[in-house]
Amino acid sequence: MHRPRKEMIAETRAKLIAAARQAFGTIGYAEASMDDFTASAGLTRGALYHHFGDKKGLLEAVIAEIDGEMAARVNEVASRAPTRWQHFVDECTTYIEMALEPEIQRIMFRDGPAVLGDPAQWSNANACVGSMTDHLTALQGEGVVVPGVDPETAARLINGASSQAAQRIANSNDPEATSKIVVAAFKQLLEGLLRKPGSQQN
Amino acid sequence: MHRPRKEMIAETRAKLIAAARQAFGTIGYAEASMDDFTASAGLTRGALYHHFGDKKGLLEAVIAEIDGEMAARVNEVASRAPTRWQHFVDECTTYIEMALEPEIQRIMFRDGPAVLGDPAQWSNANACVGSMTDHLTALQGEGVVVPGVDPETAARLINGASSQAAQRIANSNDPEATSKIVVAAFKQLLEGLLRKPGSQQN
DNA sequence: CCTATTCACATACGTTCCGTATGCCAATTG
DNA sequence: CAATTGGCATACGGAACGTATGTGAATAGG
Incomplete structure (x- = not known):
């Protein structure tokens, strides 16, 4: 009944x-x-x-839920890319797009770190970075990405840049135009990871 | 009297x-x-x-004070570098070192953004990024940095990566070793901004 | 020099919010 | 059907914040 x-x-x-x-x-x-x-x-x-x-425990649960959704979205979008490097770049740009959403920005990038500390040490919310790390490792194995950089470290740094990129776009008074500028600069930074300079852009 | x-x-x-x-x-x-x-x-x-x-007003005053100190430290350290590019890189690494300090990390990178919002829009605390932006602009003029990237945008992205770099080092159980790994990855990302000798386009 | 006014700062009060302790009722268990 | 578990509400105490108000010293004016 x-x-x-x-x-x-x-x-x-x-x-x-x-x-x-x-x-x-x-x-x-x-x-x-x-x-x-x-x-x-x-x-x-x-x-x-x-x-x-307590209140923090509830925040953790909320963050775990959002992290799961973000990981799913990243994997879904990026899975249809021709090359692995492109796959990785798509992952990053998707990440930026998600970070544009006020809810994600506020909870995952602002209040979360302030209340719970360094996101890198959240036990239940690292799916996105984990995925990026895996791809960087594979790309290194394929000789696409320079050897010598630690994949997880690179993923974290890129993550930080992504967050800034998203905030810059979100707070712009012309998000459309700003997005182009920001994403261009972001991709240029990613080029630093590529082994051969002669790569096709985009 | x-x-x-x-x-x-x-x-x-x-x-x-x-x-x-x-x-x-x-x-x-x-x-x-x-x-x-x-x-x-x-x-x-x-x-x-x-x-x-109110409490937020006091936080703003604290942040303004710290920002001034950080800008002074960055300028002082980086001013004795042979090349301008090196000058810029030193600025970034100094920034990372400062972000290692718990007080700066907590106030400038954690609670500040959570309470006051996007740091890029703090009216009284942008000295560091401003300096980095200036150097990137000059480096572009000299042909050292690729054209087409917006200097302030790049400075912000690098800023985000720096913050992550610092947190990664600070939370490591072997900060000494981790620092080497993180700084290496960070510099590798910066390489993406350099105009490569063999490539001509745009 | 004396009075009036300003203002830096303290005190008092009401409200809001959090955490704990306790109570109740429905669902399970035997 | 009795006993027990546990999910959730209610009640209570304490802390923190913001405001409204008070006070005494420094300045201004005559």
């Missing part, structure tokens, strides 16, 4: 995560009142503390 | 900024109690609200 208990619990968790994600993504983590957004989910802080321990 | 009023006021402001800087740089902005750190300066929140409006 009544749905099994596990389903109700999962639904409660999902509702809390969704409500928190909405609040964190718009007004920001610090300004989001736990009383408010739990109420908007038809619950109270009691449920929140029961499932996630 | 009694010191002029202006001096007392300046001293009060300086004491508040110093106390806030200490608190923000260690326990972080969110955890820093205004009652606590104003008391540690021998004052109360009354003085804070009078001079800075």
